[in-house]
Amino acid sequence: MKVEHLEERVKDYKVSIKTVVEKKILWETETRDLLLKTLNDIVKKYDIGWRVQALSWINTNEAVNITFDSFPVDLIDKTNLIPTYQFLQGGALVFSQSYSGDVNVFMLFPIPTNMNENETDADLAIYTPQNITEKVIIEKVDEFLKKMIEWEVPPIKDKVGYLK
Numbered sequence: 001m002k003v004e005h006l007e008e009r010v011k012d013y014k015v016s017i018k019t020v021v022e023k024k025i026l027w028e029t030e031t032r033d034l035l036l037k038t039l040n041d042i043v044k045k046y047d048i049g050w051r052v053q054a055l056s057w058i059n060t061n062e063a064v065n066i067t068f069d070s071f072p073v074d075l076i077d078k079t080n081l082i083p084t085y086q087f088l089q090g091g092a093l094v095f096s097q098s099y100s101g102d103v104n105v106f107m108l109f110p111i112p113t114n115m116n117e118n119e120t121d122a123d124l125a126i127y128t129p130q131n132i133t134e135k136v137i138i139e140k141v142d143e144f145l146k147k148m149i150e151w152e153v154p155p156i157k158d159k160v161g162y163l164k
Helices: 003-045 073-080 134-152
Strands: 050-057 061-068 092-097 103-108 121-127
Touching: 003 050, 003 061, 003 092, 003 134, 061 134, 092 134, 103 134, 121 134
Parallel strands: none
Antiparallel strands: 050 061, 061 092, 092 103, 103 121
């Protein structure tokens, strides 16, 4: 193989770096703000004890999530009827920008005692930043709530979240 044959790979490499940079710029200028706005609008409209967080990890990537932070205020009277009831914080829907600039969408389940390791999270999708729309965000919140409902009230035959 001659050095000249590397020219195409060098061009491809430059294009790949440019693509990553473009995705990261789009995240910074549009996608992150859209996620924050849409998720905050959902939290304001449906007060069920969740909040929105913007996270940044050592300049490698960022994430925006919606997480269950507290028990829904309108249900506190119900929990007072059962003093031993314990609300588990921590269920979260995460939109995380990867090194490549794509957006990984996954959810984290609350972690009670005796939980199987493979049931702590669930991958939902991977999108390019330009494909994250308000519609996609709302669909993922809907999917997150469906999975959390199943986690909270699993089918009798399969106790989600606990060792068998």
